Amino acid sequence: MAVITQKEQNNMNISLAFITQKETISKKFDEIEQLSSWLNANYNSSIKELIDELIKQSLLIRLRRYTGEATIEKLSEIANSEGLPFLTELLNLLDDLREKYGKYGGPYLDCVFDDETGELMYFVAIFQDAGWEEWKEIESYLKLKQTYTKKYLTTLCLKAFRE
């Protein structure tokens, strides 16, 4: 096992301090991400897993702006298999969609299930006031920016059903 220097110990103490300051995690996101990379390169996987869990919780807290607790639970499950890039990209996409298409009353994130088996099929970013043409435009914009969420996230524009 590698000897831990005083400087490294200090850095570890910083990481542990984050655990007791959950409410500040969101603000510290960038630092935590950098710390995670550093720990990954220098220490064992358990610390990396701990930091990843903190990052995951931070991202889920931010995603609460767009959805309810039930959807957050489903996102957490998908993130367990798809990893943190899934959540990071999802948050960035929703922020981006809000900025560009927020005038259409959204996005609000919801789940769509297989009506026969109850299995989660995919997530939808709902816009209340976008019609069919806007729907296709928003979807095309979204698809250009997706990597990790490409098969899981699409859009649902409610005005298209009423036109």
Add this chain to the structure above:
Amino acid sequence: MNQNILDPTEFIDRATTLMKSSYVFTRRIISALYFSLFNYWAYKTFHDQGIKGKGPNHDKFDHKDFSRTLIENNLGPQIVLLYKYRVLVDHYLLDPNIIEVWDKEVAKIIREDKIKVNINESILEKIINSAKEILNWLKYNY
């Protein structure tokens, strides 16, 4: 078994001409459009892509994988619209009805008049066009 045996091109053409002949036809054909495409996708997945499904013959596939394939390939609006209406006509009776929003906190935010839908001429056109766009993609790009 012929590779094209489940190609629904002719079915979709003929079914859509009958779609408006009665309300029962309308409802049943919306459902059949969805399932004809689902079957075709499953068949191509099994035969052309050599992917095994579930069941004793490995020929049973999930709706979620069908949807995700289309979503991944820029057909999100088409499959979401078709699936939402397929669920409405297969599982719900009333018309007008509502598009279900699953997350209760999200549902509270969205006004009820925004999710109230019915089966009308305009939506049938969108459903038919969506089915044909999905078919074309499955036929030539999948």
